[in-house]
Amino acid sequence: MAEHRRVCLIGAGPCGMSFLYHNQKHNAGEVVCYEKQSDWGGLWNYTWRTGLDEYGEPCHGSQYRDLWSNGPKECVEFPDYTFEDHFGKVIPSFPPRAVLQDYLEGRWRKANLRSHIRFNILVKNVTYNKETDDFTVIVKDLVNDKELPSERFSHVIVASGHFSVPNVPEFDGIDTFRGRILHSHDFRRAHEFKGQRLLIVGASYSAEDLAMQCTKMGSANIITCWRTKPMGFKWPEGIEERPLLTKIDGNTINFKDGTKAEVDVIILCTGYLYHYPYLSDTLRLKTGLRLYPPGLYKGTVWMGDGNNKLMYLGMQDQYYTFTMFDIQAEWACAVTRGDKKLPNRTEMELDMKKWLEEEALLKNCYDHITFQTAFVCDLAREVGCKYNLDVAALFNKWEDDKHSNVVTYRDHAFTSVFTGTPGIKHHTPWIEAFDDSLDTFVNQTPNK
Secondary structure, three states: OOOOOEEEEEOOOHHHHHHHHHHHHOOOOEEEEEEOOOOOOHHHOOOOOOOEOOOOOEOOOOOOOOOEOOOOHHHOOEOOEOHHHHHOOOOOOOOEHHHHHHHHHHHHHHOOOHHHEEEOEEEEEEEEEOOOOEEEEEEEEOOOOEEOOOEEEOEEEEOOOOOOOEOOOOOOOHHHOOOEEEEHHHOOOHHHHOOOOEEEEOOOHHHHHHHHHHHHOOOOOEEEEEOOOOOOOOOOOOEEEEEOEEEEEOOEEEEOOOOEEEOOEEEEOOOEOOOOOOEOHHHOOOOOOOOOOOOEEOOOEEOOOOOOOEEEOOOOOOOOOHHHHHHHHHHHHHHHOOOOOOOOHHHHHHHHHHHHHHHHOOOOHHHHHHHHHHHHHHHHHHHOOOOOOOOHHHHHHHHHHHHHOOOOHHHOOOEOOOOOOEOOOOOOOHHHOOOOOHHHHHHOOOOO
16 A cells, blocks of 8 residues: 555545445545535435535536436446345346435445545545645535635545536527426426427437336327437337427427427437536546546546546446446555556557547447446456456346337346346336335335
8 A cells, every 4th residue: 555645535426435435445544535415325316406506506416306227237236235135135127216326325334434425525626746746635615615725635536427517509599499498417307297298309318218207207299309310219109209400499399300399398318518627627537428438547547647646437438337336446446555556658558549449349239338348347357356247148138128118128127147036027017117115116015
């Protein structure tokens, strides 16, 4: 372990909590975790608020109340803390939001990690000091509205995510629209759109899920529109796909194929910005959504300023999520404590180049899964992980199920690769399951 190792960890979401978990597991020394919210969990810390939080800062949370997992839990579970470990029983494969949050918090509570977090603290500025090879970090106490004295750290870990600052495009005539316009970041309940005609702009996971959620909760016609290619699912009645809109005239939407439609609400599922204003320019990751963001060795170590002591966690486009965050955090922890030696810069650049060249050849979701599986397993080998984290077969089946029937894919059961236990089916098909409480789902009690 480095003699003066003192780590600044920014964010107490799943990535940050995994770093704390592995740091404590190895008794690796001081980590100060700053979290702007009042509780741990990052995006999983659901809030009804949109826009600004209680301190006048932008709301971090993007989760909506009615969220159910859109991927099997068996693809994201921790090998050393499975869902069966946590709940003491087998549960269905596609849990609602509260169940996933409870699972995450169970691992964190068991490791007694809360005391390492400084809540309601906003990171204002991070700079690298070349002369002393360390970082100066300035933070603000939000509760007391007070900037605190600067602190020095040997390493900085950015774990604040990239799904909290919405990308909001401009469309011709959007100022004439007479209905509500919102980004998916501010979507909280599907119930409020019951009976309304929706335009959902986008063709990725948020667009897919919000279209299905709103259909489930009784919205009228839903149009999703795409820029590059349609999602191509076998949609239920009431959902259709069209090419991107070209102009808005009042409540009339014009599309690239020459068609028109009247809508009441526009929901922008147009992605997020990588936004880290607290980092000095030479430390700041600037990228779009990628499976391998350029400038990060092993998807983690910043190759710009900072002498390899600035790291980013969870900046990839994501299939594996929790397990990828965890192995990435374990690898980063090994680097900060000196157990994992980095190669020279030339070797690091060649390694990055190899991954970026492979990324450029990917053609479809199955290729993406193969690529991210290789990325996760590469990190696992680097730290000598005793578990096989490869769940590509489960992800491939999930994609098959979804493309076969986007309404019923959540009704399938999967088998955990870590316990070998076959899953069970929820007693109610997802499209009819309006009770998303933890008790009903975990204990399979009747719907309330």
